[in-house]
Amino acid sequence: MRASSLLSESLAVLGKELTSELRSRVALNAVGLFALTTLIAVAYQIGPYKIEEADRPHLLSALLWIILFFGATSGLARVFVKEEDARTAKTLRLAARPLAVFFGKLGFNLILLLGLESLVVPLYCALMSYTVESVAGLALVMACGAVAMAASSTMVAAIIARASGSGTLFAILTVPLALPLLVVLIQGTKAAATSAALAAVFPALRAIVSLAGVTLVAAVYLFPVVWHD
């Protein structure tokens, strides 16, 4: 027997999640189909030429995050519910320390979100003629936004799984967590779209990192209680 570490246990959970997902493709299909459908519907109905030039950065940034958010929530919320449905939650609960489960699931949600962003953002820019002045700034906002959104979604997913997968509860819990995050993400994306200076995204980035930090710290303390009780 060797000394176990939180990192190796979290990686074991992450590896299991990725293997299961690659074989079942439940979350991939849900997230991909939802995001692409929304993206095409938005592109078809609004199109690149129906928004005033002055309004474009703000409106297109908001639309981009609405597509990403709704695409993401269709898959991220299932990360714990599927364990309860398959009756593997108790087996996992009795075999792993809670934080290893949380960080493993968080890692999976993060990879899913980053994959979603990699697919949707270039397509969105092409379909909506959305020009970005600072690509590095946008990449930073997307990366930090993915961490913050994955952290809050993972925590909320754990809570709703313990509440028998209540969709209503998901909505109620997600709004206060997601709303401030979406506001700063839209601001950061708009800043990257309108200014070539990387520093332009820093104010939004500070807020995003702060929200991610607060959510992660809260999750580290709350998740073991939610997971076990």
Add this chain to the structure above:
Amino acid sequence: MLAQLSGTVEPGRVLVVAGPNGSGKSTLLNILAGVIRPSRGEVRYRQDEGDIPRARWFAHLGVAAPDMAVYDELTAVENLMFFARLRGLEARLDSIGALLEELGLAAREHGRYVGTYSSGMKQRVKLAQAVIHEPGVLLLDEPSSNLDTAGHDAVARLVDRFRSRAAVAVATNDPREMAWGDARIELAL
């Protein structure tokens, strides 16, 4: 339910928990496993004269119950490697294969997805995940359910192997499983 229940189980003993349906056999095992908190009273596990913190129970307990499952999308070997890694063990293929064969799962089945298994084969994998870390406490709820005679015999040998080194509790109404016990609790409705 379970009022006035008190006792100690030492390693080297097999405790059988029996009683009619609804008498609380599974509830008692869930309380012992830490899955359910009792409304009154407490469960303590001791090692080297000290209490094991509740947060570390998972490292010392092995549990198999009807409301548990292993992952359908993984093979039997992948499932056991996963649970071994969670418990900080070196996941060695030969020892995993040996454990599965001890429980009656033939080597040719080890690489199949568990989702394609029969309920008896799944039960064998579930029992294997419960003992892969050689726990000091083994809690088995209806361990022979879904198993044929050969499967039942394999579980009996497993319980015998753990009898000398672990505290074992078995919740059952099966007379064959009751015979494994050194002590018995009869729960009533």
